[in-house]
Amino acid sequence: MNENKYCQLREAVDNVVAIDAHCHNLVSKNSSVPFLSSFTLAEGAALADTPFTLPFKRSIRDAAELYKVNASLSAIEKYRNSSTLESYGTKCFDASKLSAIFIDDGFVLDKMLDWKEHLLFVPQVGRILRIEFLALKILNQDLQQSSKQTLEEFTDLFLTQLRSTAKDVVCLKSIVAYLSGLEVNTHVTKKAAEKGLQEELQGGIPLQIIFNKNLIDYIFTLSLGVAKELNLPMQIHTGLGQKLLDLTKANPLLLRGVLEDSRFSENRFVLLHASYPFSREASYLSSVYPQVYLDFGSVDSKLSIHGMKSAIKQLFELGPLNKIMYSSDGFAFPESYYFASKNARDVIYSVLSDACDDGDLTISEAIEAVPAIFRQNALNFYDFSKVIKSG
Known part of the structure; x- marks a missing residue:
């Protein structure tokens, strides 16, 4: 590649101030979340193999260069331990060149910061409401305090709280791919959903996760109605994730039933994580459905450089450039936001x-x-009147 030929392009990529349209909360220094999670989607015993992955080896060097320490996990951890979250967090976020971040705080982490506290690191913060997190809260708390533990009561509670909370968020988010898959039945009957609700409640409270497909599909469909009513986008987890995810059910092509439902033709959907390894499928959907948009967070930090380039190139094969948006999918540690920003710019x-x-x-x-990919598309797409600002 002729670097001189593309020097203006390189300058544009390096200097653009980005909007991180999908990420999660940071955690306190004394959180139990393992630092190795910055480099991988692996959990538990599988974390032991993380140091042997290409993303880990690359990211260790990137962190070492940022912190000006030796390129080793121990040196980076020593630096972090001798510093404050505010200090190394500011270093990471400043290097990331972000003007705003949108936080899905429904991914619960030990000792995580409140979403508003992230104004310590960036000028603007928006909140993303995870619909399944709200549903779980209602099932475990509000519905238990009600005299009627019926679908009708759950629906009233869910819609009331969703409408109230949604007025202050930039978008809704669903992890239906994790729970029962993307082949959502938007015509699920109330009878089937009622049966699903009772089966969940009979399993005992508190519920850790909702498993019944009919109830999950019912919640998703209710949420689409509110999203349409309030003109809120719906971010949808697609593609790669943690071990709980059945990847065969995370192919965005399975959303055809939702996309073809005329009731929701005016809804706007964001397919998260470049739908990897289904990036071509996501690209296709964005090209033929006006309501489908793309976000490549997580892909820009959890893959090898070749993997990142391949996934992004597949998005570009058919995807309109005005519908592709940057995010980090960063969580827990400031480094995860930085890795994504650095990698995304290079890729x-x-x-x-x-x-x-x-x-x-x-x-x-x-x-x-x-600028379209890193910020303008997000500015055009999301309602920034819902974003809070520092100062």
């Missing part, structure tokens, strides 16, 4: 310059795509 530069070499884009078109 987007590489993919766009390749597109120029291939004749798909001119250099000026590639340069125009940079």
Whole structure:
């Protein structure tokens, strides 16, 4: 690649101030969340193999360069232990060049910071409401205090709280892929959902997760109605995730029933994580459905460089450049936000310059795509009146 030829593109990628449209809460220094989670989606015993992965080896060098320490896990942990969260967190977020982050605080972590506390690190913060987290809270608390533990009562509680909370969030979020899969039945009957509710309650409280597909589909469909009513986008987990996820049920093509339901044709959907390894499928959906948008968070930190380039290139094969958005899917540790920002900039530069070499884009078109992908598409898509600001 001719670096001089693309110096303006490189400058645009390096200097653009990004909007991180999907991430999660940081945790306190004394949290039980293992630092190795910064480098992988693995959990438990599988974490032991993380140091042998390409993303780990690359990210250790990136963190070492940022902190000016030796490129080893022990040196980085020593630096972190001798510093404060505010100190190394500020270093990571400043290097990430972010003007705003949107936090899904439904991913509960030990000793996590409140979403508003992240204003310590970035100028603007928005909240993402995870619908299944709200549903669990109602099942475990509010419904237990009610004299009627029926679907009708649950529906009233859920819709009331969803409408009330949704007025102050930038979007809704669903992890239906984790629970029963993306092949959602938007015509699930109340009778089937009622039976599902009673089966869940009979399993004992508190529930840790909702397993009944009919109840899950019912909750998802209710939420789409509120999203349409309030003109809120719905972010949907697609593709790769932690071990709980059945990847065969996380292919975005399974959403066809939702996308073809005329009741929700005006809803807006964001397919998270580039739907990896189903990135081509996601690209296709964004090209034929006006309501489908793409977000490549997690892919920009949890894969090898080759894997990242491959996934992003697949998004670009059919995906309109005005519908592709940056995020980090960062969580727990400031480093995870930094790794994503650094990798995304390098990979987007590489993919766009390749597109120029291939004749798909001119250099000026590639340069125009940079602010679109990293911030302007999000500014156009999300309601920033719901975002809180520092100061």
